[in-house]
Amino acid sequence: xxxxxxxxxxxxxxxxxxxxxxxxxxxxxxxxxxxxxxxxxxxxxxxxxxxxxxxxxxxxxxxxxxxxxxxxxxxxxxxxxxxxxxxxxxxxxxxxxxxxxxxxxxxxxxxxxxxxxxxxxxxxxxxxxxxxxxxxxxxxxxxxxxxxxxxxxxxxxxxxxxxxxxxxxxxxxxxxxxxxxxxxxxxxxxxxxxxxxxxxxxxxxxxxxxxxxxxxxxxxxxxxxxxxxxxxxxxxxxxxxxxxxxxxxxxxxxxxxxxxxxxxxxxxxxxxxxxxxxxxxxxxxxxxxx
Amino acid sequence: xxxxxxxxxxxxxxxxxxxxxxxxxxxxxxxxxxxxxxxxxxxxxxxxxxxxxxxxxxxxxxxxxxxxxxxxxxxxxxxxxxxxxxxxxxxxxxxxxxxxxxxxxxxxxxxxxxxxxxxxxxxxxxxxxxxxxxxxxxxxxxxxxxxxxxxxxxxxxxxxxxxxxxxxxxxxxxxxxxxxxxxxxxxxxxxxxxxxxxxxxxxxxxxxxxxxxxxxxxxxxxxxxxxxxxxxxxxxxxxxxxxxxxxxxxxxxxxxxxxxxxxxxxxxxxxxxxxxxxxxxxxxxxxxxxxxxxxxxxxxxxxxxxxxxxxxxxxxxxxxxxxxxxxxxxxxxxxxxxxxxxxxxxxxxxxxxxxxxxxxxxxxxxxxxxxxxxxxxxxxxxxxxxxxxx
Numbered sequence: 016x017x018x019x020x021x022x023x024x025x026x027x028x029x030x031x032x033x034x035x036x037x038x039x040x041x042x043x044x045x046x047x048x049x050x051x052x053x054x055x056x057x058x059x060x061x062x063x064x065x066x067x068x069x070x071x072x073x074x075x076x077x078x079x080x081x082x083x084x085x086x087x088x089x090x091x092x093x094x095x096x097x098x099x100x101x102x103x104x105x106x107x108x109x110x111x112x113x114x115x116x117x118x119x120x121x122x123x124x125x126x127x128x129x130x131x132x133x134x135x136x137x138x139x140x141x142x143x144x145x146x147x148x149x150x151x152x153x154x155x156x157x158x159x160x161x162x163x164x165x166x167x168x169x170x171x172x173x174x175x176x177x178x179x180x181x182x183x184x185x186x187x188x189x190x191x192x193x194x195x196x197x198x199x200x201x202x203x204x205x206x207x208x209x210x211x212x213x214x215x216x217x218x219x220x221x222x223x224x225x226x227x228x229x230x231x232x233x234x235x236x237x238x239x240x241x242x243x244x245x246x247x248x249x250x251x252x253x254x255x256x257x258x259x260x261x262x263x264x265x266x267x268x269x270x271x272x273x274x275x276x277x278x279x280x281x282x283x284x285x286x287x288x289x290x291x292x293x294x295x296x297x298x299x300x301x302x303x304x305x
Numbered sequence: 306x307x308x309x310x311x312x313x314x315x316x317x318x319x320x321x322x323x324x325x326x327x328x329x330x331x332x333x334x335x336x337x338x339x340x341x342x343x344x345x346x347x348x349x350x351x352x353x354x355x356x357x358x359x360x361x362x363x364x365x366x367x368x369x370x371x372x373x374x375x376x377x378x379x380x381x382x383x384x385x386x387x388x389x390x391x392x393x394x395x396x397x398x399x400x401x402x403x404x405x406x407x408x409x410x411x412x413x414x415x416x417x418x419x420x421x422x423x424x425x426x427x428x429x430x431x432x433x434x435x436x437x438x439x440x441x442x443x444x445x446x447x448x449x450x451x452x453x454x455x456x457x458x459x460x461x462x463x464x465x466x467x468x469x470x471x472x473x474x475x476x477x478x479x480x481x482x483x484x485x486x487x488x489x490x491x492x493x494x495x496x497x498x499x500x501x502x503x504x505x506x507x508x509x510x511x512x513x514x515x516x517x518x519x520x521x522x523x524x525x526x527x528x529x530x531x532x533x534x535x536x537x538x539x540x541x542x543x544x545x546x547x548x549x550x551x552x553x554x555x556x557x558x559x560x561x562x563x564x565x566x567x568x569x570x571x572x573x574x575x576x577x578x579x580x581x582x583x584x585x586x587x588x589x590x591x592x593x594x595x596x597x598x599x600x601x602x603x604x605x606x607x608x609x610x611x612x613x614x615x616x617x618x619x620x621x622x623x624x625x626x627x628x629x630x631x632x633x634x635x636x637x638x639x640x641x642x643x644x645x646x647x648x649x650x651x652x653x654x655x656x657x658x659x660x661x662x663x664x665x666x667x668x669x670x671x672x673x674x675x676x677x678x679x680x681x682x683x684x685x686x687x688x689x690x691x692x693x694x695x
Contacts, residue, residue, distance in 0.1 A: 042627070090526060116527035118497050121424060121456060154626030154657055169572020171624045174656060175680070178624070195571065198424050224572055227421040250575035253560075253582045254591070261556045261571025261593045263526065264421070269439040274579075291583045292576035293681035 017144035017189040018164065018209040018216075019107060019133075020083060024148050027075045027105075028053040029096045030087035030112075032063050039087065039111070039152050040064055046149040051079040072096075072103035082106045085141065085150050093137060094119035101130035109150045110136035110200070117263070120198040127200075134200030138262070140170040140192035151192065161186015163299055164210035166203055167222035168195040168262070172250060172292070176220055179296025185303065188216045195224060195262030203233035211241050218244045218303050220295060221286075225251035226265045226272045234280035244302035245286045248295055249274040306523045308537045309353040311402040313501070313519035316534075320492035322485065324516045327404035329353065336378035339403040340371055347406025350377040352398040355542040357437070357504075357520070358388030364398065367406065374403065399541055407515060412505035413472060414438055415486065417493050419500075423453045426493065428486065430468045434505035460490035478512060485514045496534055497527030546612055553605045555594055562587025564691045565610035565619035565648075567603070569594055569628075577622045580680065586688030589616045600639035607644040618695075620687035621652045622680065630654040630662035638669050649673045649690040653683030 020026075026043070030036040031053020041064055044050050052067045052075050059070030069075040072084065084100045086093065086108055093115040100108045108127065115137045127134050135142055141151015145160040157174050159181045167173040173192050180187065191206055193199050203221055210216045219241070223230040230249060237245055252274040254260050256267045267273050282288045289298045311329040318324060328339035340348045352364030359365050364386045366377040378401050387395035412434025420427035431449045433441045441448055450471030452464045465483030474482055485506075493501050502520040509515060528535045540548065550557035556571065560578070564586045568574035571593045578588035590610060594602050603621075610616055623633050633654055641650075650673055654662040666676045675695070677683030689695040 091529065114526045116497055116530075117419060117499065117524050118456075118494070118527060121419075124424060125457060152627070157626065157656065167572070169570060169576075171568075171570025171626070172572035172576055174624050174626050175573060175576075178655060197419055197421050222572065224575060232422070248576070250572050250579060252579040253588055254575055254578070255558070255560065258558050258591075260558065260575050260591055263524075265571065265575070269442070291580050291681065292573075293580060293679065293684070 016213050016215040017147065018213050019189065020142055020144050020148045020150060022147040024083055025049050025051045025079060025081040026083045026085055026150055027051060027079060027081040028085045028087065031055050031068060032058055033087060036087035043149050046155040048148045048150060051081050072099045072105065076103045076105065083150060084108045086110045086112060088112060090114035094123040097123040097134060098126045101127045101132040105132055107133045109141050110134060111139065111141055111152055113138040117197050124198060124200065135191060136194040136200060138196045139194030140173055142191045144189045145187045158190055159186040162188060162215055162217040164188050164216040164219045165190035166206050167192055168224050169222060169250060172222050175292065176222055176295045180299050183296040183300040185299060188213060195264050197264040202229045204236050207233065207236055207241055211243055218299055220299060221245060221247045223247065223249045223277055224265050225254050225267050225274050230277040231280045234284040237286060238284035246295060246298040246302060247281045247286045247288050248292055249277045306525055306528060306538055307355045308521055309539065310519050311353055312537045313521040316492055316496065316521065317516055317519055320488050322488045322492055322516055323514060325405050325407050327402050329400055329402050330378065331400050333375060333378045333382060336401055336403050337371060337375050340374040343403065343405050345405050348374050349404045349406060350374060350381060351402040351404060352381050352386050353400045353402055354386055354396045354398055356388050356390035356396060358390055359386065362386045362388040407507060407517060408510040409507045410510050411508040414504045415506045416502040417489065420453055425453050425455055427451050427453050428468060430472050432472055454490060456494065460487045481514055496531055497524045498522065499524045546609055550609050553602065555592060555602060555606060557609055558591040559613060560588050560590050562589045563615045563617045564687050565589045565616040567592050567594055567606045567610065567619060567621045569623050573624060577620065580684040581688060584684045584688045586691055589613055600636040603636050604640035604643035607640055607646050616648060618649045618651065618687050618690035620683055621650060622683060623654050625654060625656035625658065629658040630656055631658045631665060634662035634665040649675060649695060651675045651677050651683050651687040651690060653677040653680060
């Protein structure tokens with residue numbers, strides 16, 4: 016078991032024939048992901064990586080039965096691509112592109128919600144169900160199959176966390192990189208209940224960072240609804256106020272969104288919060304051996 | 306990206322957000338000329354820097370004659386203005402804004418930004434004009450009225466009424482206020498602003514609303530579609546090293562410690578700063594070299610970190626994924642040939658092909674390149690090296 020995606024999930028790629036799209040789609044195919052086609056307007060009818068190319072998402076969905084789209088289009092076209100996917104009946108759009116304007120994502124997410132489509136990202140590594148399905152840009156071999164669910168705002172910290180979990184002798188069910196932009200798709204609060212319901216997941220790791228209050232919302236949710244052990248790390252404990260730390264959303268504004276307040280809220284909700292990023296794996300081992 | 310008050314007011318004028326008449330001046334003579342053009346008997350000379358608290362720092366002065374305009378412009382231009390937002394080193398003033406004096410009957414606050422939880426903009430108003438809004442929010446939150454504006458319906462009368470009545474405005478002023486707030490909403494949305502702040506928004510003796518101050522910031526990711534706003538960028542207001550890093554695709558922020566950090570990925574870069582602190586050291590910077598970590602970017606990273614004379618050791622923390630660690634290790638060795646690295650460099654490479662990478666670093670046998678076994682070992686060694694204890 017896993018959440019959201021598995022070995023049977025049919026995936027199309029928007030921005031299929033571009034440099035990034037091509038490279039990562041072929042990596043996903045090698046991993047075993049069922050990439051059933053792609054969309055590049057104007058290249059419909061061609062074949063790419065041994066899969067059909069379509070002009071529109073609607074045609075791609077109709078022909079292939081895909082339910083998930085992995086989006087690699089340039090930032091200026093992300094909102095358009097997301098809304099096209101929603102219109103075409105895609106159930107989940109995984110938006111890898113970095114640098115999409117906030118206003119665009121605001122409209123795109125509203126429309127996606129209206130159409131019943133979930134989104135992950137933008138500016139994220141994607142989602143991976145270990146040894147089954149990789150939809151994104153993460154290095155697949157780091158994610159060994161196991162019993163830990165992972166939700167993270169950061170790419171390389173996701174890899175770091177998974178690596179530590181594997182080194183402790185455990186593995187991952189599904190890992191979701193939710194991205195660090197001011198407006199993102201699925202977040203802790205929506206993903207936590209999926210891991211709670213997944214029989215294979217026995218513990219959950221959540222990696223947060225400064226800015227916004229998603230981790231605080233997660234803490235309130237965990238306290239009331241999550242029975243499985245949760246381990247958390249919040250990056251940016253030493254970040255100065257008012258400075259954007261790489262991710263567009265990683266900023267302490269007006270004194271709120273600090274690591275300290277998030278760590279305190281999570282701790283109060285019974286989460287095992289680690290201060291050092293090197294302790295994530297050990298903490299997982301600790302909560303799983305209880 | 307942030308802009309100056311005078312630039313924000315230019316945008317306000319374009320959107321019919323009422324502002325007092327004013328002119329920007331780069332020299333004392335220009336300031337005098339601007340005051341003469343504006344006419345009247347009262348002027349305000351305002352330092353233009355990207356920071357709040359200018360008045361308290363002595364950067365905003367009232368002039369009752371042209372001679373006083375000359376006097377204040379002369380004092381303010383070239384001064385180093387220190388406010389609670391500039392840091393102790395302050396900022397040098399390169400331009401002043403000369404504005405007609407206003408008849409202030411009452412001061413308010415009006416601002417707008419993205420409400421991340423609601424995923425739509427929020428407009429906020431307060432009767433506590435002139436005070437820092439964060440302070441008002443912390444001490445007397447009941448004095449702030451907020452309204453979320455769903456961009457699919459845009460600014461409606463009810464949004465404006467909620468704010469106006471919340472401020473306790475008499476009913477004959479509500480219409481004027483709504484017109485003002487609606488114009489401000491358009492200025493914010495059309496330009497992909499990430500924040501706009503009018504503090505104070507004033508009501509004049511004859512019942513008009515005027516933006517006495519103006520602050521705007523914009524979404525960097527949307528600047529490509531606003532060439533007019535991009536042109537307003539004032540490079541003098543930005544940290545030169547951060548700009549240089551950006552030009553090379555690196556994300557760098559200087560901090561006060563002595564352990565330099567070079568990391569791939571923003572989250573891991575923050576986490577690296579945190580672990581340095583956790584191990585008893587102080588990070589000198591945030592630096593994300595991006596996913597690639599090729600020799601050129603790593604070399605540039607070393608160069609940028611070493612511009613800070615406080616740096617006594619560098620912790621390179623790379624998690625190799627699709628970019629394999631052995632390639633990164635070679636990149637680091639290459640980089641030390643491009644840039645002369647004089648301090649100890651502690652290298653932690655983990656992920657794909659980590660063992661091959663360690664082998665490469667060992668075989669290179671360079672005295673000041675020290676391989677770390679894991680994340681905490683690397684942090685510990687870097688902190689020790691910075692203290693001269695390695």
